[in-house]
Amino acid sequence: MADQPRRSARPKPLSGFPEFTPAGRIIEQQVLASLSNTFELHGFGSIETRAVEPLSELARKGEIEKEVFTVRRLHAEESSSDKLGLHFDLTVPFARYVLENSSVLNFPFRRYQIQKVWRGERPQEGRYREFTQADIDIVGSESLSAHHDVEVAVVMLEALERLHVDFGLPSVTMSVSNRKLAEGFYRGLGVEDHLAVLQRVDKLDKIGAAAVTELLINEVGLSRPAAEKCLQLAGIRTADGAFVDQVLALGVEHPMLTEGLELLAEVVSAASLQVPGRLVADLKIARGLDYYTGTVFETTMDGYESMGSISSGGRYDSLASDGRTAYPGVGLSVGVSRILVPLIGKGMLSASRSVPTCVLVAVDDEETRNDAMATATQLRARGISCEVAPKADKFGKQIRYADRRGIPFVWFSSGEVKDIRTGEQVPANATSWTPPATDLRPSVVRSSVAQ
Amino acid sequence: MADQPRRSARPKPLSGFPEFTPAGRIIEQQVLASLSNTFELHGFGSIETRAVEPLSELARKGEIEKEVFTVRRLHAEESSSDKLGLHFDLTVPFARYVLENSSVLNFPFRRYQIQKVWRGERPQEGRYREFTQADIDIVGSESLSAHHDVEVAVVMLEALERLHVDFGLPSVTMSVSNRKLAEGFYRGLGVEDHLAVLQRVDKLDKIGAAAVTELLINEVGLSRPAAEKCLQLAGIRTADGAFVDQVLALGVEHPMLTEGLELLAEVVSAASLQVPGRLVADLKIARGLDYYTGTVFETTMDGYESMGSISSGGRYDSLASDGRTAYPGVGLSVGVSRILVPLIGKGMLSASRSVPTCVLVAVDDEETRNDAMATATQLRARGISCEVAPKADKFGKQIRYADRRGIPFVWFSSGEVKDIRTGEQVPANATSWTPPATDLRPSVVRSSVAQ
Numbered sequence: 096m097a098d099q100p101r102r103s104a105r106p107k108p109l110s111g112f113p114e115f116t117p118a119g120r121i122i123e124q125q126v127l128a129s130l131s132n133t134f135e136l137h138g139f140g141s142i143e144t145r146a147v148e149p150l151s152e153l154a155r156k157g158e159i160e161k162e163v164f165t166v167r168r169l170h171a172e173e174s175s176s177d178k179l180g181l182h183f184d185l186t187v188p189f190a191r192y193v194l195e196n197s198s199v200l201n202f203p204f205r206r207y208q209i210q211k212v213w214r215g216e217r218p219q220e221g222r223y224r225e226f227t228q229a230d231i232d233i234v235g236s237e238s239l240s241a242h243h244d245v246e247v248a249v250v251m252l253e254a255l256e257r258l259h260v261d262f263g264l265p266s267v268t269m270s271v272s273n274r275k276l277a278e279g280f281y282r283g284l285g286v287e288d289h290l291a292v293l294q295r296v297d298k299l300d301k302i303g304a305a306a307v308t309e310l311l312i313n314e315v316g317l318s319r320p321a322a323e324k325c326l327q328l329a330g331i332r333t334a335d336g337a338f339v340d341q342v343l344a345l346g347v348e349h350p351m352l353t354e355g356l357e358l359l360a361e362v363v364s365a366a367s368l369q370v371p372g373r374l375v376a377d378l379k380i381a382r383g384l385d386y387y388t389g390t391v392f393e394t395t396m397d398g399y400e401s402m403g404s405i406s407s408g409g410r411y412d413s414l415a416s417d418g419r420t421a422y423p424g425v426g427l428s429v430g431v432s433r434i435l436v437p438l439i440g441k442g443m444l445s446a447s448r449s450v451p452t453c454v455l456v457a458v459d460d461e462e463t464r465n466d467a468m469a470t471a472t473q474l475r476a477r478g479i480s481c482e483v484a485p486k487a488d489k490f491g492k493q494i495r496y497a498d499r500r501g502i503p504f505v506w507f508s509s510g511e512v513k514d515i516r517t518g519e520q521v522p523a524n525a526t527s528w529t530p531p532a533t534d535l536r537p538s539v540v541r542s543s544v545a546q
Numbered sequence: 547m548a549d550q551p552r553r554s555a556r557p558k559p560l561s562g563f564p565e566f567t568p569a570g571r572i573i574e575q576q577v578l579a580s581l582s583n584t585f586e587l588h589g590f591g592s593i594e595t596r597a598v599e600p601l602s603e604l605a606r607k608g609e610i611e612k613e614v615f616t617v618r619r620l621h622a623e624e625s626s627s628d629k630l631g632l633h634f635d636l637t638v639p640f641a642r643y644v645l646e647n648s649s650v651l652n653f654p655f656r657r658y659q660i661q662k663v664w665r666g667e668r669p670q671e672g673r674y675r676e677f678t679q680a681d682i683d684i685v686g687s688e689s690l691s692a693h694h695d696v697e698v699a700v701v702m703l704e705a706l707e708r709l710h711v712d713f714g715l716p717s718v719t720m721s722v723s724n725r726k727l728a729e730g731f732y733r734g735l736g737v738e739d740h741l742a743v744l745q746r747v748d749k750l751d752k753i754g755a756a757a758v759t760e761l762l763i764n765e766v767g768l769s770r771p772a773a774e775k776c777l778q779l780a781g782i783r784t785a786d787g788a789f790v791d792q793v794l795a796l797g798v799e800h801p802m803l804t805e806g807l808e809l810l811a812e813v814v815s816a817a818s819l820q821v822p823g824r825l826v827a828d829l830k831i832a833r834g835l836d837y838y839t840g841t842v843f844e845t846t847m848d849g850y851e852s853m854g855s856i857s858s859g860g861r862y863d864s865l866a867s868d869g870r871t872a873y874p875g876v877g878l879s880v881g882v883s884r885i886l887v888p889l890i891g892k893g894m895l896s897a898s899r900s901v902p903t904c905v906l907v908a909v910d911d912e913e914t915r916n917d918a919m920a921t922a923t924q925l926r927a928r929g930i931s932c933e934v935a936p937k938a939d940k941f942g943k944q945i946r947y948a949d950r951r952g953i954p955f956v957w958f959s960s961g962e963v964k965d966i967r968t969g970e971q972v973p974a975n976a977t978s979w980t981p982p983a984t985d986l987r988p989s990v991v992r993s994s995v996a997q
Contacts, residue, residue: 105868106603106646112596114643116650117657120592136926138903138933141571145563145676146597146632146662150620152557163620166632168613168666169601181597181617192565195557199567201900201950203936206568211597215619225596240936242915368916369923417556449652452589464693465819472820475587482589485654485691499652 111218112225113432119439121446121537123227126258126435127209130229133254134207137246139231142206144188146213150178152187162214164224181213185230185428190415193234193422202236202422203243209431221402221433232426234414239423241358244390244410245365251406251427252370255394262444263541264434265396269406270332270377271362273390276355277381280328280342283349284321291315296329297381304330329379335367336360338376355389362390388412392427402437405430447538448501451480453530455497456506458487463508470506473525479535481506503534562669563676564883570890572897572988574678577709577886578660581680584705585658588697590682593657595639597664601629603638613665615675632664636681636879641866644685644873653687653873654694660882672853672884683877685865690874692809695841695861696816702857702878703821706845713895714992715885716847720857721783721828722813724841727806728832731779731793734800735772742766747780748832755781780830786818787811789827806840813841839863843878847885856885898989899952902931904981906948907957909938914959921957924976930986932957954985 108114115123131141153163163180182188185208193200209229216222231250233243248269258264281289295310304326311322324345331341339356359376366374382391389410396405408427415422438444454474456467464483471481482502484493490507494515497505505513512528513520559565566574582592604614615632633639636659644651660680667673682701684694699720709715732740746761755777762773775796782792790807810827817825833842840861847856859878866873889895905925907918915934922932933953935944941958945966948956956964963979964971
């Protein structure tokens with residue numbers, strides 16, 4: 096084993112498992128740090144859960160079952176009872192974590208969670224088998240006030256707005272509705288199976304209003320007027336509280352509809368104060384078969400609507416339950432890979448350099464390498480990332496080493512530092528010289544080639 | 547599905563898959579941020595690789611095969627040819643990443659990688675089935691200078707020293723040897739199968755010198771004098787270059803021994819300049835069957851030697867090869883979970899609070915919640931983490947909300963802020979008030995109960 100080369104041909108990427116180059120990873124790191132920072136400013140603490148859950152828990156959410164990756168020790172017996180699978184979202188593991196730790200957690204409990212998730216679906220543009228999600232949730236014990244629905248929307252919009260302002264990611268629009276509003280409306284129309292209606296309305300963007308109307312009539316058994324009312328409801332979209340009057344004008348009445356309208360109006364009004372222009376009431380938002388019971392959210396990037404929702408979530412009356420206590424929750428998830436893999440792949444976002452290094456300390460000859468290391472130590476003591484040149488090559492070659500990596504400065508033993516972009520070379524002291532703040536760390540730049 | 551509680555009993559932890567409470571996770575976050583910061587100060591860039599590799603690649607390292615977790619889509623055909631497994635270290639995926647991206651990477655390429663790894667071994671104290679590793683490696687194309695062996699040791703020691711100074715983790719001692727030194731010595735003794743000797747010497751700590759001597763005689767066929775020389779070599783341990791004379795005094799000669807002595811002397815001498823007192827030459831260090839070909843490292847925490855090596859690594863002449871080009875590398879890995887799970891579990895390390903929140907903004911009544919949110923926004927704009935109280939309870943109850951989470955300050959609409967630890971309450975302005983720097987973020991504290 097020991098002396099044998101480990102591999103013998105250039106491997107090919109695995110479809111559906113995107114990996115970043117070092118420059119791409121710098122962008123991802125800065126985006127994740129920005130998200131974490133916003134979440135922590137709002138008092139959300141980080142947790143991480145193990146990658147695996149019992150298969151029986153993962154399989155509960157019926158629709159997903161086919162997409163689960165199972166995990167097994169190579170030499171385990173086939174009959175082994177502790178069957179495990181990789182988590183396909185961060186909600187199932189979070190619900191389990193809440194129950195497992197309920198005696199040490201303080202409720203309402205606010206957490207964010209940034210981890211990889213895995214789905215065995217067919218890889219395609221925007222769909223991956225391994226991808227990074229960032230979730231925020233607030234979970235209560237027995238009850239959770241409605242203002243937290245507003246809060247998670249505001250926090251996520253603020254987080255996404257910072258990505259827009261700081262890194263040039265597209266701005267976003269969050270669409271919000273409420274399951275109670277829709278259910279109350281359908282019940283007011285005399286419909287028994289409101290979920291059946293919701294599932295058809297959820298197809299609106301894909302198949303169009305006419306086709307959904309036919310499904311509601313032929314598959315769910317609605318009258319044509321009732322089906323048309325459902326479509327009219329789904330067509331309502333307003334950036335302020337105007338949706339309330341538009342819904343009332345449809346002439347349907349039900350106590351649950353009234354409650355849903357009030358809850359949604361509250362979210363829209365509070366968001367317009369905190370993050371103006373980024374949130375709209377959009378009554379076609381349904382979130383399909385997911386287990387939401389109140390507010391539901393979807394988010395698109397402006398100009399990239401065809402990529403679908405990049406941040407979704409909502410309220411669930413029972414995120415988890417141990418039989419005695421129910422834990423209601425509300426949260427939002429952002430698909431980090433889903434945003435970054437295409438934007439970085441298309442060259443819309445790039446990093447100012449491919450390494451953290453700000454200064455390359457040149458080496459005159461191998462005998463003075465220790466002097467170069469001492470200079471680097473002085474610079475690092477003040478937070479300046481340094482490398483010492485790997486070889487005492489001619490200076491031109493050492494400068495090319497820096498240039499190829501985008502390292503902006505080269506330090507010479509003569510006590511001078513050169514900005515290799517401008518060629519300017521000035522005397523400098525390693526105990527006091529400081530690079531411009533914009534050069535200290537690599538920055539994320541929005542490329543002009545893309546929209 | 548929608549209205550059904552997701553779970554119905556308190557789940558039990560999964561053996562071998564440790565998870566932190568929110569306070570424990572704060573410690574882990576700060577430790578990982580500190581490691582990343584040290585690595586980046588030295589010009590190491592972050593990469594992340596996918597969790598899975600082709601099983602055929604993972605299985606190459608024979609000894610590990612039994613410990614691999616295989617991964618398969620739930621409904622995939624058994625015969626499916628693309629068999630995958632979870633990576634058991636970060637070296638195999640890094641070698642694959644280097645080959646796959648060799649055309650876009652600049653060599654020597656310096657990367658760090660902090661990710662979970664999985665091993666199907668029997669869970670026990672200090673051995674987990676899922677754990678976090680932090681690796682640094684420098685990899686060259688065709689060649690890689692010997693001074694990088696010094697560099698990775700210095701960087702890792704500096705990183706571990708910062709954990710000691712900043713967070714109170716135990717100090718460490720790194721032991722270093724060189725495979726060439728050992729191999730040259732054995733060859734100088736006329737031994738053909740130097741790996742066979744190395745494997746027996748590797749058992750020294752476990753079974754003792756007498757038993758190893760017998761193995762060398764009975765299993766490898768050494769003469770008693772030769773076996774005793776091997777044990778004498780393994781017994782040499784010096785904090786400076788004194789080991790060179792001690793080895794020479796054994797009277798064995800071989801060109802490879804001379805080369806190994808020079809390489810090791812260089813590492814020890816450079817490390818004594820950069821991180822005095824933390825690195826010793828220890829000639830029994832062998833790293834068993836691993837594929838190292840030069841310098842080898844092991845590291846123990848002072849006072850916790852029984853936990854075994856918490857950071858190991860070394861030089862490999864061929865980290866990866868595509869048949870045309872060989873990529874030599876040198877690196878070190880630190881077992882983050884292996885250090886933190888026991889230290890946090892035993893209460894030796896704790897966090898000053900369980901949430902990022904520095905200030906709880908109290909709410910007088912639900913009608914003025916928006917005012918409290920505005921105050922919180924002003925504080926956050928200056929980087930102060932805030933929560934708005936979830937309920938307009940009596941102030942005593944709101945203060946208890948903060949106290950239970952360790953939130954140090956409560957802000958009142960009267961324009962006063964209370965340090966709930968001292969009870970001191972002072973007038974304050976949300977656009978200018980700043981907490982003491984030590985309170986801004988949770989800090990890691992070394993508890994006095996443990997050693």
